[in-house]
Amino acid sequence: MKLFRCDNCGNPIYFENRSCLNCGFRLGFVCEEIGLHAVQPDAARADRWRRVDQQQFVYRFCPNAAFDICNWLVRDDSDEEFCTACRYNGLVPDPNTPDGLRRWRAISDAQRHLFYSFLRWDLPRPGRKEDPEGGLLFDLKDDVILPDGSCQPVLIGHDEGHIVIRTAEADAPTREQQRAMMNEPYRTLLGHFRHETGHFIWNRMVRDAGKTESFRALFGDESADYQQALDRHYSEGPPPGWGSTYISHYATTHPWEDFAECFAHVLHIVDSLETAHMFGIALAPMSHDFLATHASFDPYSVLDFDRIAEVWIPLSMALNSIHHSMGERDLYPFILTPVIQQKLAYVHGLLTRQI
Structure with missing residues (x-):
């Protein structure tokens, strides 16, 4: 998750913020730019808003803002009532x-x-x-x-x-x-x-x-009866040694669940790495060629999942150790074995349009 800065005063602001704690300007998330921006009422209509840093577009807040549930913006020329x-x-x-x-x-x-x-x-x-x-x-x-x-x-x-x-x-x-x-x-x-x-x-x-063949090569045949697989999982549990090839015991249920678990973990890992990077957290020096091509290290733009794992594994180990120091459970209680990493790389390849 990115960190942002208030367009009005430059103060750091966070994804969850509704207003800038420094200057008090209201904040709205603009999906088209994937950015959190300071806004002010439009001069013509008090229920419409313009960004402080540019006046080109007029916005309205998602109707759920009335309940303080959402602070995402919708372009006023959009046919959509609610935000993305x-x-x-x-x-x-x-x-x-x-x-x-x-x-x-x-x-x-x-x-x-x-x-x-x-x-x-x-x-x-x-x-x-x-x-x-x-x-x-x-x-x-x-x-x-x-x-x-x-x-x-x-x-x-x-x-x-x-x-x-x-x-x-x-x-x-x-x-x-x-x-x-x-x-x-x-x-x-x-x-x-x-x-x-x-x-x-x-x-x-x-x-x-039309990518089921490449999927089956890693995850197995998804045409296997799902209900039978689910019943077997809840009656027998995961197979012995499952941790070497599955990210979680629920992933062993069926190839569909294996994929869904891997998808979730790719999002967990990449978004957590972006957050860590925005806060300046780094544990292991990255190789010179990696730094040359990814100087800003935006995990969402990295195409090689091995590079993602290279940074994530030491970070997750450190985070788990910090949790232990506080008497808490592991923050990330999962192990990325070579087979699991290959599955995660497949999902990541889909999301980055390399497969």
């Missing part, structure tokens, strides 16, 4: 209830982080208007309270672009309980978004692009 992140939402929590508003804010924060990566790589993201059968659609669903008072949890999942996110997992206790029950090393809202959209990306960039 929020326009894919179907069902959303009720913002008129304290739980609904709090959960939606947390979920939206993760969702906008997801779309930051989609914008950086210009990944395909048709909605249901463009593709009624397979376009992106997010339903943020509450658990169902049954007549007897018991709770029926919502299942997180993907079906041809339709992604369901369980709103209850915006609450840390619920998410941690689920993590422990599933014996997972970590569980986050952003991880859910990245994993589930990985299935959508597989549809678009592997299946629909």
Whole structure:
């Protein structure tokens, strides 16, 4: 994630900021430039905004800004009502209830982080208007309270672009309980978004692009019965020695899940590296040829995933050690073996249009 500077005063500002803490100017995210900018009301209309640094375009805030859920901008000449992140939402929590508003804010924060990566790589993201059968659609669903008072949890999942996110997992206790029950090393809202959209990306960039053969060479035959594979996973668990070839035990379930997990991890790694670089964090000196071609080290522009891994592995080890010093679990509890790194490189090659 990039760091930004206020166009009005030059103070550092962060992706999540709604206003500059130094000068107080309101901030809005401009998707066309993938930048956070200081804005001021348009002279003609108080509900329209112009950037402080340039007056060429008129913007309006995403309607969800009314609930302090989103601060992304929409060009006033756009036919879209909502911003690039929020326009894919179907069902959303009720913002008129304290739980609904709090959960939606947390979920939206993760969702906008997801779309930051989609914008950086210009990944395909048709909605249901463009593709009624397979376009992106997010339903943020509450658990169902049954007549007897018991709770029926919502299942997180993907079906041809339709992604369901369980709103209850915006609450840390619920998410941690689920993590422990599933014996997972970590569980986050952003991880859910990245994993589930990985299935959508597989549809678009592997299946629909005619790349199933190259996919199968690394991940296996995705035509294997998915439900049987899922049942086997939950009844038997991962196979012995799975850690040498799969990024997570859930990745062992089926080739689709293996790809989705790898997609999520490529986004985890690249975005974390960009954040570290913006803060000036570096642990291992990079080779001279790498520095010559990537002096600014923008991980989103690096095409060789081996170079990404070269920087990420020592950084993640250091971060894990820092967490241990605080008595916390590993921040990144995963090992990039040669086989796993090859799978991640395949996904990265798709995203950077090299495959």
